[in-house]
Amino acid sequence: MQTLRRTPLHEQHVVLGARMVPFAGWEMPVQYDGVIPEHRAVREDAGVFDVSHMGEFEVEGPRAKELLQSVLSNDLDRIGPGQAQYTLLTNEQGGILDDLIVYQLDPFRFLLVVNASNRDADFRWLQERELRGSDVRDVSDEYALLAVQGPRSLERLGLTEAPAFTFENGEIDGIECMVNRTGYTGELGVEVLVVADEAGALWERVLERGVKPCGLGARDSLRLEVCYPLHGNDIGPETDAISAGLGWTCALDKEFTGVAELRRIKEEGPERRLVAFVMEDKAIPRQGMAIEEGGEVTSGTHSPMLDQGIGMGYVHSELAEPGQVLTVDVRGRPRRARVVPKPIYKREER
Amino acid sequence: MAAAESYPDDLKYHREHDWARIEGDEATLGITWYAQDSLGELVHYEPPDEGSTLSKDGPYGEVESVKAVSDLISPLSGEVLAVNRKVVDEPETVNEDPYGDGWLVRVRIGDPSEVDGLLDAESYRKLLAEQ
Numbered sequence: 001m002q003t004l005r006r007t008p009l010h011e012q013h014v015v016l017g018a019r020m021v022p023f024a025g026w027e028m029p030v031q032y033d034g035v036i037p038e039h040r041a042v043r044e045d046a047g048v049f050d051v052s053h054m055g056e057f058e059v060e061g062p063r064a065k066e067l068l069q070s071v072l073s074n075d076l077d078r079i080g081p082g083q084a085q086y087t088l089l090t091n092e093q094g095g096i097l098d099d100l101i102v103y104q105l106d107p108f109r110f111l112l113v114v115n116a117s118n119r120d121a122d123f124r125w126l127q128e129r130e131l132r133g134s135d136v137r138d139v140s141d142e143y144a145l146l147a148v149q150g151p152r153s154l155e156r157l158g159l160t161e162a163p164a165f166t167f168e169n170g171e172i173d174g175i176e177c178m179v180n181r182t183g184y185t186g187e188l189g190v191e192v193l194v195v196a197d198e199a200g201a202l203w204e205r206v207l208e209r210g211v212k213p214c215g216l217g218a219r220d221s222l223r224l225e226v227c228y229p230l231h232g233n234d235i236g237p238e239t240d241a242i243s244a245g246l247g248w249t250c251a252l253d254k255e256f257t258g259v260a261e262l263r264r265i266k267e268e269g270p271e272r273r274l275v276a277f278v279m280e281d282k283a284i285p286r287q288g289m290a291i292e293e294g295g296e297v298t299s300g301t302h303s304p305m306l307d308q309g310i311g312m313g314y315v316h317s318e319l320a321e322p323g324q325v326l327t328v329d330v331r332g333r334p335r336r337a338r339v340v341p342k343p344i345y346k347r348e349e350r
Numbered sequence: 351m352a353a354a355e356s357y358p359d360d361l362k363y364h365r366e367h368d369w370a371r372i373e374g375d376e377a378t379l380g381i382t383w384y385a386q387d388s389l390g391e392l393v394h395y396e397p398p399d400e401g402s403t404l405s406k407d408g409p410y411g412e413v414e415s416v417k418a419v420s421d422l423i424s425p426l427s428g429e430v431l432a433v434n435r436k437v438v439d440e441p442e443t444v445n446e447d448p449y450g451d452g453w454l455v456r457v458r459i460g461d462p463s464e465v466d467g468l469l470d471a472e473s474y475r476k477l478l479a480e481q
Binding site: 031304309331 | 391393396412414438
């Protein structure tokens with residue numbers, strides 16, 4: 001059996017009484033106080049997540065940008081130094097090897113933050129395609145990553161507002177860190193990269209500022225309410241960006257791996273689409289459940305904000321319009337669902 | 351508010367973390383403190399139909415938290431006389447009061463001899479300590 005890896009904050013999680021679970025080869029906190037109070041804290045105030053299991057790569061050199069432009073779907077010409085971009089690593093069939101955020105540190109240096117479960121495969125993929133003049137390094141073990149999210153997150157951390165998908169070097173209570181205006185919850189917030197040795201101190205300062213520790217359970221219910229796809233559930237090597245509703249991350253006017261196939265799918269229209277739905281019957285959809293009209297649930301949970309079952313899944317394109325009624329097979333029981341526009345949850349509804 | 355850990359002495363227990371309160375030829379069933387704590391806050395209760403038949407050690411319904419689904423295992427055979435509608439509407443009642451307001455079904459006992467095969471509170475606590 002493989003030993004689970006631990007983040008630099010493992011001790012802190014244990015002290016807080018977190019329930020630890022295996023996730024992508026890591027021992028991670030799934031909850032501290034409970035998924036629902038943690039979820040609410042992020043929607044109403046501020047919560048902090050240890051996401052140090054995520055991978056970080058540095059890509060450097062005069063041809064770093066050329067390498068990334070050839071393997072990533074989005075167009076790096078759209079951002080400059082100090083800016084970040086959501087993008088996809090694609091295979092020859094246009095399938096999604098990973099979704100990630102790329103940060104332009106300077107014209108010759110980029111930081112990639114990738115999913116924990118894909119870290120090793122992504123790194124090999126990039127290394128095999130390295131050019132003379134582009135150097136790819138896995139720097140994941142040097143850093144910890146804390147996501148601080150919620151309408152009061154900036155105020156709690158003493159940070160000023162800044163545009164989404166920008167970043168700056170800053171400090172929180174004297175601890176130097178890279179402050180990224182990104183997140184996975186649909187709320188205002190930052191993701192803070194800090195050297196591993198300082199992670200414990202930063203975590204303690206953030207908690208002292210009244211931010212609630214939150215686990216992977218709340219992270220999943222938060223992202224699903226706002227329809228952010230999870231790689232391995234909603235998107236993967238067998239699914240393409242167009243069908244997944246991620247066409248906006250694909251610059252089809254540039255050349256990158258799998259672009260021809262993506263252009264074809266865009267041109268012909270995808271056969272199936274990733275839709276969001278809410279349950280009209282009392283039931284909670286779960287990953288892998290069949291949609292009787294033809295399709296499958298890729299993510300499902302109970303929405304703490306709507307107090308009903310919600311999910312995403314692939315259905316034939318003609319069934320993908322909001323209002324469409326679907327039937328989810330909940331362990332043998334047919335349960336009625338309705339397709340809704342993304343995101344499922346919007347702040348204004350409160 | 352979540353309840354404090356307890357395993358009342360007047361109940362019988364099933365090793366799958368279900369309890370039964372025996373009252374003459376009827377019994378009330380629910381899940382133990384340990385079961386609700388493992389699951390976390392409950393958000394859904396899928397009850398059996400009233401009048402349906404439960405078989406000992408068989409699944410008779412489901413409870414779900416945000417993260418997980420769990421079958422309800424019947425400690426006894428019997429016929430469902432009543433379902434706790436309060437828990438259908440407010441599943442978190444089970445977390446707040448697993449042995450009181452958080453009961454799940456009331457049954458007419460099918461085979462009284464099955465009661466003797468259930469664990470008492472002391473044996474159930476021992477089972478938990480071994481896990």
